[in-house]
Amino acid sequence: MSPVCGEGKVTYLVEAKRLKKYFPVRRSLLEGVLGKRERFLRAVDDVTIGVEKGTVLALVGESGSGKTTFGKLTLRVHLPSSGSVTFNGKEVASFKDKDLESFRRSAQMVYQDPTAALNPRITIGEAIRQPLEFNRLGSVSDQKERALKIMERVGLLPAEEFYSRFPHELSGGQRQRVVIARALVLDPVYLVADEPVAMLDVSVRAQILKLILELKQELDLTMLIITHDLAIAKYFSDNVAIMYLGQIVERGSRQDTFVNPMHPYTKALISSVPVPDPERKRERLMVPGDIPSAINPPPACRFHTRCPFVFERCRVDEPALVERSPGHFVACHLYDKK
Numbered sequence: 658m659s660p661v662c663g664e665g666k667v668t669y670l671v672e673a674k675r676l677k678k679y680f681p682v683r684r685s686l687l688e689g690v691l692g693k694r695e696r697f698l699r700a701v702d703d704v705t706i707g708v709e710k711g712t713v714l715a716l717v718g719e720s721g722s723g724k725t726t727f728g729k730l731t732l733r734v735h736l737p738s739s740g741s742v743t744f745n746g747k748e749v750a751s752f753k754d755k756d757l758e759s760f761r762r763s764a765q766m767v768y769q770d771p772t773a774a775l776n777p778r779i780t781i782g783e784a785i786r787q788p789l790e791f792n793r794l795g796s797v798s799d800q801k802e803r804a805l806k807i808m809e810r811v812g813l814l815p816a817e818e819f820y821s822r823f824p825h826e827l828s829g830g831q832r833q834r835v836v837i838a839r840a841l842v843l844d845p846v847y848l849v850a851d852e853p854v855a856m857l858d859v860s861v862r863a864q865i866l867k868l869i870l871e872l873k874q875e876l877d878l879t880m881l882i883i884t885h886d887l888a889i890a891k892y893f894s895d896n897v898a899i900m901y902l903g904q905i906v907e908r909g910s911r912q913d914t915f916v917n918p919m920h921p922y923t924k925a926l927i928s929s930v931p932v933p934d935p936e937r938k939r940e941r942l943m944v945p946g947d948i949p950s951a952i953n954p955p956p957a958c959r960f961h962t963r964c965p966f967v968f969e970r971c972r973v974d975e976p977a978l979v980e981r982s983p984g985h986f987v988a989c990h991l992y993d994k995k
């Protein structure tokens with residue numbers, strides 16, 4: 658059998674294999690009385706991808722495609738319904754005691770909404786120091802010193818002054834800097850950034866993305882960046898995975914994805930990104946309708962209900978993720994069409 662992620666020599670820090678997360682759907686009273694079977698929402702449905710050490714993987718897809726659920730599975734916020742996640746080759750679900758504590762320190766998340774992520778009654782300095790306290794790392798003054806250092810690094814200057822401010826006294830961009838500092842204060846090696854700039858004013862998005870990327874280089878982080886914005890994936894990732902209704906439809910290097918997109922869904926996403934040069938015309942590929950429900954996903958190819966190139970086989974046969982060129986995987990029957 659070929660290596661699960663296709664590239665034999667690649668070293669993955671985080672690797673998901675045949676990963677599934679099904680959430681039970683609450684039955685109505687009537688359904689219960691009628692003895693209807695329990696139904697499940699298939700948020701992540703058989704995903705096999707890895708995040709190579711020291712690289713950024715962008716996970717891209719529409720709202721509801723399962724991106725956040727996938728990110729949380731890699732952090733053990735959720736446990737899988739089936740399949741596995743490994744971290745440095747070890748099964749994440751099996752971690753206990755010291756191993757679990759160490760994993761929790763090594764793998765951190767930056768959430769989309771910095772306001773919701775911060776307690777309004779705790780000063781930002783204390784919010785950044787707290788993870789060190791919870792992990793019993795150093796004395797209180799060591800912890801404070803470490804918090805101040807990381808605050809300086811993320812641009813909360815002067816750090817001493819910011820330390821005693823409350824979240825409501827900060828701008829959205831500054832709050833996101835606090836969230837980033839808090840995620841990094843424990844020296845993680847793996848960072849999941851879930852739509853890290855989606856809630857921010859357009860004017861500060863580039864600064865925050867630049868900061869994340871600088872920190873990634875300096876601290877040698879491995880990152881999963883979750884976004885519905887192809888432009889972010891284009892400028893900030895090494896590899897890209899495109900997710901549709903719980904499944905990966907295409908994955909490969911950034912070059913594969915942007916220069917030679919193959920799946921009609923990827924093509925549609927890319928063609929919807931505005932081109933800065935007005936002289937350059939690009940053909941728009943429109944995808945009609947909304948993403949279907951993950952409770953009753955379309956059979957066979959999940960994208961067939963919206964695909965402009967649909968043909969008979971797409972309605973009856975589920976396409977496998979096939980390596981079409983080295984490291985470039987696509988799940989689409991079009992490429993087998995004679």
Ligand SMILES: Nc1ncnc2c1ncn2[C@@H]1O[C@H](COP(=O)(O)OP(=O)(O)OP(=O)(O)O)[C@@H](O)[C@H]1O
Pocket residue numbers: 680698699700718719720721722723724725726727885951
């Ligand atoms: N804890 C949960 N319980 C039940 N259903 C959930 C839970 N978390 C997510 N879901 C459902 O799983 C599906 C995928 O959700 P998820 O948040 O992973 O998508 P997403 O791609 O991150 O979307 P968005 O871009 O809107 O953040 C959605 O239908 C969502 O309603």
Ligand SMILES: [Mg+2]
Pocket residue numbers: 724725726851
């Ligand atoms: Mg999400």
